[in-house]
Amino acid sequence: MMGALRHRGPDGSGWYLDDEVALGHTRLSIIDVRGGTQPMAGEDEHVWVTFNGEIFNYVELRDELRARGHRFRTASDTEVIVHAWEEWDTGCFARFNGQWAIALWDRRTRRLVLSRDRFGIHPLHYAQIGRRVVFASEVKALFCDPAVPRELDPDGVDELLTFWSPAAPQTLFTGVRQVVPGTCLIFDEAGVHTHEYWHPTFPDRGAEESQDLRENAERLRDAVAEATRLRFRRSDVPVGAYLSGGIDSAVTAATIAATAETDVHTFSLRFADAEFDEGPHQQLMHERLGTTHRELVVSGRDIADGLPQAVWQAETAFLRSAPVPMMLLSQLVRAEGYKVVVTGEGADEVLAGYDIFREAKVRAFIARDPDSPMRRRAIELLYPWMRRSPTQVPAFAQSFFGSDVDEADPAVSHRPRWRSTAGIKPMLHPSRRTEREQAAASRLLDTMPAGASRWDPLSRAQWLEMRTLLSGYLLSTQGDRMLMANSVEGRFPFLDHHVFALAAQFPARQKILGLDEKHLLKRAFSDLVPREIVQRPKQPYRVPDASSFFGDRPPEWMTEDVSPRAVEDAGIWNPRAVELLIEKCRRVQGHGMGNTDSMRLMAVLTSQLLHRMFIREWRAPAPDPPGPVTCFDRRSAERTAGIEKGTHHE
Structure with a gap:
């Protein structure tokens, strides 16, 4: 899983193990480059955290926590999270000014906490498999666990073809969820609980x-x-x-x-x-x-x-080519x-x-x-x-x-956009066509x-x-x-x-x-x-969409990924509808395409790539987390994988 995320943190990596939890981290070192190694704990090592992002008001919070008796060993914003949790529990997240995906393990209460920033700047995905939960910044890390299914979720596809992307907690993959912005999930022996610490609100x-x-x-x-x-x-x-x-x-x-x-x-x-x-x-x-x-x-x-490459990084289909530039x-x-x-x-x-x-x-x-x-x-x-x-x-x-x-x-403001985007849905494979025209909007409005x-x-x-x-x-x-x-x-x-x-x-x-x-x-x-x-x-x-793919020399990958055989194999789109769309694009070399046709093309191209990479030909990335590795093993066995109990290795 750490190897799958090395592009997010090429500067170093680390892991923490005890009898119940494994925490991994790949680091992009920005604050306290030398001392901010993760996973990180406080001085008594009761609370451990792995964290992607920044807490911009960490200096002010550190001063406040020091005044309350907390002792700090580093100059990092990560350590502020540990002490803030010890001081304020779930109330700490409302005090943070920043952007984050946080996984926190409290050994005292045996609680695992997953928290995401208010607007969802940083991603945080998870999957529950029986009484296990796996979590990561990206879905490709979850797929390193063979117990996590790799298939498209009908509700996720429906939301993609309505809102341009699934709305949290929904994702495009069955069994994979994302933490809703402004919330934290708490996993303990009683199950999973949601704590909302913030949501956008407006005056009457x-x-x-x-x-x-x-x-x-x-x-x-x-x-x-x-x-x-x-x-x-x-x-x-x-x-x-x-x-x-x-x-x-x-x-x-x-x-x-x-x-x-x-x-x-x-x-x-x-x-x-x-x-x-x-x-x-x-x-x-x-x-x-x-x-x-x-x-x-x-x-x-x-x-x-x-x-x-953009589809591999995004882990979703999309309706515009705008991510690539x-x-x-x-x-x-x-x-x-x-x-x-x-x-x-x-x-x-x-x-x-x-x-x-x-x-x-x-x-x-x-x-x-x-x-x-x-x-x-x-x-x-x-x-x-x-x-x-x-x-x-x-x-x-x-x-x-x-x-x-x-x-x-x-939703009066957004109905025209949703209706226009839903114009893609008639191209879906008959097996994926459902009577769910208003389902995505209804689920959203319920929240x-x-x-x-x-x-x-x-x-x-x-x-x-x-x-x-x-x-x-x-x-x-x-x-x-x-x-x-x-x-x-x-x-x-x-x-x-x-x-x-x-x-x-x-x-x-x-x-x-x-x-x-x-x-x-x-x-x-x-x-x-x-x-x-x-x-x-x-x-x-704005970015040139259809015209980028139908010049004198279409990209080699298109020949295979939108072939009738590949389209039929993926089972997402009606092969004949895709064939007609591609013929139309070739005829005009992608120029002068209407908005709906342009979105149809990008939906087909990106979802076919997604299916090949993540479902049909999935290969787990090489397990080589980057940089110097910091390891903390707190398992009860005297020796595990050559690392002595209770030792810290860098």
């Missing part, structure tokens, strides 16, 4: 509507700046920053540059296809800041060649000697930057006055970056903006907080986005997995829970002023970010 509709816009912008600036400085400074290795060309990464990079005492290194992703390239805005920003800048230009061929960018970051980058991810969810939020506002406006002459103009204002705007196809625009407009529906009915529509939409696309896709498939593929940690100031708590209190009309998304953020940082970026229309991160 109409509350604080009198808030001052200028004052809120100042408060937001202070909170984002502090969260960014904290994530840049709390590291014993150099930290870089991403520059995408949009305002979010511009804000974080500008904040870092304004206070950094050394050169700031920034990294950008560009595309050979000008339609997707944001190079001019990236250039403008790094010149404004005077950073040492590196950029990577990605072609369609790069995307096609990199897709198998992110994986290639993290490769550049690592090659330049960086283990940590600060990014602008999370700003769109926290401050309402996505088109889906503005679309919901326009749809509500149209529903109230369907005959308004402003209707077409409102739709046009939504997509200034899109070559094929919905206004060019009136029938589609009418269908998209004129349906699913029941404001009493808690919505009871008080959500009193939130304004934007707040409910933000909650849905955080529970689905943010955690399952953006922070995992496109985020952590593509960063850690090259042993790089991402840090996300906009997902500091203090930033979220502040932003959640802002009125909806201040987050989206008219149709100006993230208005407060633009106002707050207008002096640090060039006007060309602040006033730039929102352009989402």
Whole structure:
């Protein structure tokens, strides 16, 4: 299992054993490089922890714990977790400001605790096999245990083809679950218990509507700046920053540059296809800041060649090729000697930057006055970056903006996206077709907080986005997995829970002023970010999908993985439907494909790769955990595997 995770921690490894528990760890050393070896215990060795991530307020917590009588042997944030658990039990997680996947073994109470950060930045999977539980950051480590089944879960596939990714605790694999963000699981002799220490919440509709816009912008600036400085400074290795060309990464990079005492290194992703390239805005920003800048230009061929590795790292199918360039960018970051980058991810969810939020506002406006002459103009204002705007196809625009407009529906904002994504499902193999059109949405809505009915529509939409696309896709498939593929940690100031708590209190009309998304953020940082970026229309991160796979020379792996035989063997898709889709793509070389066809193609390609790698041809990675190994054996046998009882070996 440790060998399967060596890409997540190439700097060292360690394990702890007693009669009931085995804890393993592969380390990416960032804080207390010399002393932060894991698994780690306190001075009495009653509590052991293995931990992936960062506790950014560990300095303040350590001071508080020392004042309460705790003694520390290291300068690491890991040891703070041990003592915080000893002091506050499950209450410690609400005190952490950070991002984490934690496994903690309390020998005194014989409890195993699995905890995940508030937004699900770091992954944490587990499987229960009888009275055993196995857990790991990634599913491939679980599959090293032959008792864990390797098959696709129908509910997981259904959620993938609705939300773009399964929503925790669901995964794409039968018997494999993931810890829900903001919770911890406690395993003891009585079974498994769930403790929720945090969930995103919003004020009742109409509350604080009198808030001052200028004052809120100042408060937001202070909170984002502090969260960014904290994530840049709390590291014993150099930290870089991403520059995408949009305002979010511009804000974080500008904040870092304004206070950094050394050169700031920034990294950008560009595309050979000008339609997707944001190079001019990236250039403008790094010149404004005077950073040492590196950029990577990605072609369609790069995307096609990199897709198998991205699927292996993501451990899921996906509906866009967008993860592949992110994986290639993290490769550049690592090659330049960086283990940590600060990014602008999370700003769109926290401050309402996505088109889906503005679309919901326009749809509500149209529903109230369907005959308004402003209707077409409102739709046009939504997509200034899109070559094929919905206004060019009136029938589609009418269908998209004129349906699913029941404001009493808690998911009114997301129904069009879910309906569009579900357009992939008719391609499923007949054996996988079910009458479950609303099952995924129903399961999700059952988890919505009871008080959500009193939130304004934007707040409910933000909650849905955080529970689905943010955690399952953006922070995992496109985020952590593509960063850690090259042993790089991402840090996300906009997902500091203090930033979220502040932003959640802002009125909806201040987050989206008219149709100006993230208005407060633009106002707050207008002096640090060039006007060309602040006033730039929102352009989402887009990547050439279908066209990447149908040029003069399709990638070799496609010939085998989407052959009729391979499709039939996997049993996921209707082979004839796949054949027709591939023929259509070849005919136009992947250009001009509609949104649904593009998603269909990526779903087929990635799921076929997933089936081959994880089910049909599964091979456990070589059992060679990286770096120097630290071993703690506390089993009752006098000697086990050549290691003396009670000894510590490095």
